[in-house]
Amino acid sequence: MKTYIFRFACLYLHRLEIFIDIEFEIDMEYFIKTFENTVRRCWDKPALDEYRTSSETYGQVAADIEAIHIYFEAAGLKPGDKIAINARSSANWIKTFMAAVSGGYVAVELFNGYTARDAQALVDHSDSRLLFTEKSMYKDMDFAAMPKLLGVIDLKSGELLESRGNFATIYAQRDQLFVQKHPMGMVPADVHYMDRPMDDLCAIMYTSGSTGFPKGVMLTVRNFSANVDMIPTHCPYHEGDNYVSVLPYAHIFGLTFDAIAPLCLGMHLVVLFVPPVPSNLKPALREFRPKVFFAVPLILRKMIDETIGEFMNTKSGKAKLENYEQNPDFCAALQTIFMEGMGGGIEEFVTGGAAIPDKIEQLLAVKLKTPFATGYGMTECAPLISVGKPDTYKLKSVGEYMREHIEVRIDSVDSQNVAGELLVKGDVVFTGYYKNDEATKAAFTEDGWFHTGDLGTIDKDGTIFLVGRCKSMLLSSNGQNIYPEEIEVVLNNMPFVAESLIVSRNEKLVALVVPDQNELGEAGTDAASLTQIMDANIAALNKIVPAYSSVSSYEIHYEPFAKTPKGSIKRFLYI
Secondary structure: OEEEEEEEEEEOHHHOEEEEEEEEEEOOOOHHHHHHHHHHHOOOOEEEEEOOOEEEEHHHHHHHHHHHHHHHHHOOOOOOOEEEEEOOOOHHHHHHHHHHHHOOOEEEEOOOOOOHHHHHHHHHHOOEEEEEEOHHHHOOOOHHHOOOOOEEEEOOOOOEEEEOOOHHHHHHOHHHHHHHHOOOOOOHHHOOOOOOOOOOEEEEEEOOOOOOOOOEEEEEHHHHHHHHHHHHHHOOOOOOOEEEEOOOOOOHHHHHHHHHHHHHOOOEEEEOOOOOOHHHHHHHHHHHOOOEEEEOHHHHHHHHHHHHHHHHOOHHHHHHHHOHHHOHHHHHHHHHHHHHHOOOOOOEEEEOOOOOOHHHHHHHHHHOOOOEEEEEEOHHHOOEEEEOOHHHOOOOOOOEEOOOOEEEEEEOOOOOOOOEEEEEEEOOOOOEEOOOHHHHHHHEOOOOOEEEEEEEEEOOOOEEEEEEEHHHOEEOOOOOEEOHHHHHHHHHOOOOEEEEEEEEEOOEEEEEEEEOHHHHHHHOOOHHHHHHHHHHHHHHHHHHOOHHHOOOEEEEOOOOOOEOOOOOEOHHHOO
């Protein structure tokens, strides 16, 4: 909801003017209507590419969506029925999602990292009527364990893998059904999507399950509409521009930033489809020259290594970057090489989904002065809570909260200086967890504020600074709050450290460290040398962090930490 203030001048005797400000609330356009209008307007313009595989205009995408609507209806599906998608990101993935939400159905997004057993449990839990997946992912699933399903469809080939009732007959006739309805093909005037109430359930996205059975986050038309409304005012998303999509659509950041928003706003969406490693990403960026690039920190780190690693990792390069203020020409040259390596057209880098390492943030924002900012959000907010802008970006922040559709407060006696839990309210906030009233009740305060579970502060400008998670916060022996994530970020930037966890053992902080195997191999480091290196790392760490956060000892773990399908470390396994 946007508020507009109009000033009226009231004239009285003797020409006395009294000015009255009146607020009018005007409904934002819901995202499905935005998409409908975009499809009609951009009918013959490029809409959706699967990199080096296929290319479709908005009109062709609309025809594919219509074909899905027709056989959904023929199969007896009703508005509100659930459509599950369990597959890798692709052009067909996003077309299936847009078909579901524009037809009045509920899209159920499952991360393709779930085991077959977990995936089928979530399909059944969500009451899904159809499952779109990949043959290779479905082979270990049991159709009998998902009794509500009418059919299972291979998203890549379109092959019907299993079915019940007469669905196989209807699915086989889907092309014929389309021709019967549109014998001359479709035209823009044929595009009419369902008018859905703003608070209609639109999608269910399951959490990672790091603390138990995954929770189904219920997202409404309003939640996605608010995000689509906000994005172009804070990021350079413009009609007709190319957008290279690298994030998984089953993750809320990927779904909203990399799929829904670009298509709703008339952009040319290029789905990378192959792993976003430099050898795949670099030529795609060079070919399409996007103006905005959204990525998790890991992708940025790999692209930094690919484009300027050979210059910045030499002895001379390290020295010049260490004294960057005295070496502006070197930094400017690195910036030019990096920006060209990223396609040459980027106006803004946005990173989110994980904490940005200090050394990457310093390199991009301070030393090279690239147009860089971070964002923050979560599944329960579809996802956007805050995002920075390059010209006003503040280090170690996650940007300013989105005042258009969000209220934010910090549960603290001093929200600017003392960390407390971040609470949010507004158009972006979900309605609850599917079939889990207990978790829903626990997620909100009595007056309707959502518990993010994140700890931080907020300055006078509305900029948010996160320090950690409520559930991971530790207490020192003298009662000081300790945020393990803050210590881990520092330790992860030290030599030969791939990842780390800070845990409490007998009221002492212990660092669990997974060494970087690639670095070890390149350096030929033996066990004795590694011990010396880690001793030095811990000593250096304790000089940086406050005394009450000092680490007393460490343990070396040669196997990576167990993670959820979304890549979060399962902390509870190591406490």
